[in-house]
Amino acid sequence: MQRVPGEALGQRQAAVRQAMAGLGVDSLLVTSLPNVFYLTGHEGSAGVALLTATRSQLYVDPRYAEAVAQLQASPAAPPGLEVRIVPGSYDQAIVDGLIDLGVTRVGVEAGHLTVARHRWFLSALAQAAPTVELVATEGLLEDARAVKDTHEIALLRQSCLGLTAVAEAAFRAVRAGATEREVAGAIEQGLRSGGYARPAFDTIVGSGPNGALPHYRAGERRLERGDLVVLDFGGVLDGYCSDLTRTVAVGEANAKAREVYAAVLAAQQAGIEAVRPGIPASAVDAAARQELAQRGFGDAFTHGTGHGLGIDVHELPRVSRARSDSSAPEGLLRPGMVVTIEPGAYLPGWGGVRIEDDVLVTENGYEVLTSVTRELLTL
């Protein structure tokens, strides 16, 4: 596995410490696993990071002792990371750690910490360290993660480019008579051959009428001549996600299929071309949405245009309608953000079309990181 150098992790921690200072907290308890990975390089199903102005700690249970020892011995070790192996309760160990560190204003991740766990911490601290206060923070790490550093861009570039071969494997598997599940199997085998650790999400192969369900997965339906088939897949390579959708025709594409495809392709192109730093992400959504509306498919586009992509397959920024129910100012696109552009049109009973690429926001505009033909393929 290719890893981000420890030095870069140190820079991330420094940036987070600045944000912590701005919020007036002397420490940050990081309980979201993708955020723990982002800050420490530890990838596991459990683990907690604790950051103060001068120290960084990682709490893991004995299952990860060996993996963390290997991490610490490698160039990917974050400078100065103190590892605590926790044989029993994580949360008791964290309370002990907070007391030991002598912190008093502890930021918690309100968007991840559950009400139950928060209550437990409050009650344990009230007994053991009444001067320690928990301060709800929101989106601190997520905002940082939305703008990728050069190491992340390099990893995302590889994750996206690798999908070219996976798409070819998918196209080879599409034929009348094959089941959706068989096509999905070919895609996932392609991901594995390409070195991806796992699919980034449940692979979607939606054929014929199933294409009208945007979050369909893959079932026993056999592809039929004349079907459109929505293929939506991605992989996790070295910790970073890619996400691609193509819609292909089986044997032949009739006039209606071509019309819907052309509308979605035009919308996607409009969305991609709208990408540049300094504009709200909702402007990208509006560009794609307007194109579909003009062609009479406005109501058939039932989701947002895209989402940020990185350690999580869905992260900031949202690329969708401006929220009418939010008074918070919307963030602007910034160089280093990576987003999907994936408009679609879904006609219940008939089927659907979605076309998706992954796009880097550059200093001047955009760069498409995925590289697969967007012509309507008839297979």
Added chain:
Amino acid sequence: MQRVPGEALGQRQAAVRQAMAGLGVDSLLVTSLPNVFYLTGHEGSAGVALLTATRSQLYVDPRYAEAVAQLQASPAAPPGLEVRIVPGSYDQAIVDGLIDLGVTRVGVEAGHLTVARHRWFLSALAQAAPTVELVATEGLLEDARAVKDTHEIALLRQSCLGLTAVAEAAFRAVRAGATEREVAGAIEQGLRSGGYARPAFDTIVGSGPNGALPHYRAGERRLERGDLVVLDFGGVLDGYCSDLTRTVAVGEANAKAREVYAAVLAAQQAGIEAVRPGIPASAVDAAARQELAQRGFGDAFTHGTGHGLGIDVHELPRVSRARSDSSAPEGLLRPGMVVTIEPGAYLPGWGGVRIEDDVLVTENGYEVLTSVTRELLTL
């Protein structure tokens, strides 16, 4: 996809309503997706259920409108379920729904609801409906889900039995020179051929020294003659998870490998035979742990003996050491619970052994649902 009949979902809802009455709440806001699936049959990446003493509602966004319409038209439709399609913010729609229903004591799932979302609800309700109170509940659905109904046992039985063929595919792929990733690919292809919607978790193929990392996944290492290889995999079939581990030898198994294997197998057998209703789950853990300790591998067993299995691959009950830091009385095993029994021994630098089966707690004892030889195979 095979689905639980709507009538059975109605019975689950009735059981939850009893628990709600016991807690003095007139409604329950279900935000955990596996719990939403358990109560309504809706399987998606978003959706919220709202239960009162007489009504049940499901909130989904337009992406799921078509899928939910199909559910509602099928025998899997929960009786009386009201579907609300939410074009904008889920949480605003839920606040409106609470006001519309006229409820005043709303249970929330404190183990899932985040601090941020909880705060948003509190603030929105303070403005719009100051008489509505949010009441933290914990484990209400999880406790119910720990004991499977007959439909769930039938689905789990199928999910577990299907792993026999997957294990055979895995064993065929194990040979000196193959990479761990190739073996994992064969396992996942086997899962797909077996009709599983997806792996239940990241497939683990840990060869040689990598076997010492209990939560390793699969990498580029090539299997070598004399390696032990830990194969840990499972699938989701009709919404229900299975989970199996076998450790096999490549070409030959030396005396040490046989010794560690025999110790873990004896521990697993002791754990399985300890399973019966009415005893604490920690007694099962103790039985397995004692066997390993007696053979000198007590310190090499660094995790719990097992976990419940169902809609989630990790659910109640925990099968591990009694928590010394908890004063809550430990739950007892009950007929209808399904647990994994998976002791292991991990020797850093050398490798590891883990053996895992899925076990149903019956009226009188246990029934092993997985069916794969536990002899040490040399492949």
